[in-house]
Amino acid sequence: MSDAPAALDDQDFMDALFDLVIPPSASGELPGAGTLGLSAAVATALQADPLLGPLVEAGVQAVREAALTQHPEGLPSMTPQAGTKVIEAQLNSSHPLLIMGLARYLYAAYYQHPRILEGIGELPRPPFPEGFDVEETDAGLLEKLQARRKTL
């Protein structure tokens, strides 16, 4: 029996996997998902999900094992191209829902991170209490409605 942690708890492996799912943007403005320290939160969320959790856990375990057969240090030391191929092989064989299940929590964690919000042009703050401004209703459209209005 291996002493290695479960794949979901193997932070180096999970960060490498996250970086393959959401790599850094070409401009470098948006970091890869593996550099944001999301693995513990994603693992916790998956472990609490009775439907997706076991599916994803089995899938990432299979990816880790497959990567170790190709490189002695596994996924973190592989090139992005080689790592992507390992994942694709699992998607095409026994774990077709791996990315969809993982993304359910990874995308949620990534796209609510302050650095990412700033990078996509949003203010890195909660909606409340400041709120937001919204463009008024187009006056030309309202004028057209006025002409059709039913009156008392």
Add this chain to the structure above:
Amino acid sequence: MPNEPVGVLVIGAGASGAAFSWSIADAGMSVLCLDQGPWMKQQDYPSNGLDYEARGMGDFSPSPNVRGLPADYPVNEQHSDISPLMFNAVGGGTILWAAHFPRLTPRDFRMKSDDGVGEDWPIDYQTLEPYFAMNDRMMGVSGLSGDPAFPYHEPTLPPLPLGKIGNTMAAGFEKLGWHWWPSDSAILSREHEGRQPCINLGPCTSGCAQGAKASTDITYWPAAQRKGVQVRTGCRVREITVRSDGMADGVLYYDPEGELQEQKAEIVVLACNGIGTPRLLLNSKSSQHPDGLANSSGRVGKNLMFHPYAMITGIFEEPLQGRRGPVGCSFWSHEFYRTDRSRGFVRGYSFEAIRGFGPVQTALWGMIRGFLPWGEGHHQKFARLYDHTASLIAITEDLPDETHTVTLDPELTDSHGIPAPRVTYRLSDNSRKMLAHAVERAKEALTAAGAVETSAEPLFREAGWHLMGTARMGKDPTTSVVNEWGQAHDVKNLFIVDGSVFVTAGAVNPTSTIQALALYVADSIKKNIETLFDSA
């Protein structure tokens, strides 16, 4: 110590229970409301944090099966094409609703006469009109008067701004010459009765931290409590108890400590929604009511109606600033509301223009719809989608069907061991045709508005917000559960005021009509209190 008997016992503190309690308090009887959920706190709502989208899919999910909170009961939905949604707290579904606030139209009350399907209601729009108006004032409704699709009425406050996304989509409807109108919205565009106006937070559907959205915990309940109505939270009713003559005499409920309590009452009122109400009636079997309370017609739990939804999304070249503003309230269209048999189906649907997706929803939607890859190209595609999508929701009329049911599950129970509901619902052929028609028309509208690509979810499974028809009203006790006053035919001191009493569903969000009905039933009781039980 036994609980003091009360005059009126209301079960459920949501949209209808709140309106009813506020009104019936004027009758001079003591009024107590039991709810299995807690009071909510605005500072706990997700829009106070960056993780608001994730929480909207977690502890603020509209599905009780996903949330699994102590206040929730499970629903077996394995036999249903649509997932039932609800929220269990003071305020009920109004805590998480979008607050889109159309009324049923006059023709919706006479479907059988007009189209030869379904049934006519025993009441009409005109009967409810004063209660619609009263409810609009209590909830605080923003809108633009004069919509030709409805009888004339004046919303309390000016309409909410459409924003760039709404202006863009409305221009598409204009181009096609199709009906559209700014939605009546139970969201404040101006300060109203001590509540602050909307500041465009966006995620209305996980609670409004601003308090601009009308959930009944901040509209009706404070006013009802000022009249002396009591609310007891964390109390789950197990069954309604009856006297030897078959009349209701109270309930048995579990208090927050899990102790079984008895509460006696002269009048019992159900406001538990279209699933909770039949569940409780079916769980209230006795020697006098062996098939469940008020069920001599066999209609309790039958004719469940949902409103099948389609969601059609367009991708635009221009940014739409869509994430900002009340997500479910922009404008509606009744262009395809009425029956036109040349379309191949009876009845029709409304469109509801919604605002844009947040970043997380954009990513998940993009992935599921095949627009957003993982790995290389992810960011480029995300940038194309984020703030560049606009969606139309088609709300289609659901015809009453006795095979669509709420029954008691033989195995599943809630945390107190009370049998849980099982929902059986299959999409009808008429609904399928209507959804398909709506998808094509929505694509036309979005394209006319400038969309360069469209994508449709022809049946939106997670959209079972509207729970109607499972204890319907009617004049004939052999085919309905309650009369035109919401009074059970079989049990004269039992009333139902939630969406269960709907005879037909229309093709609009039902809450405005549910609350108007609750106010009407309360008024009917007040006006007829002296003779209410004469035929018992």
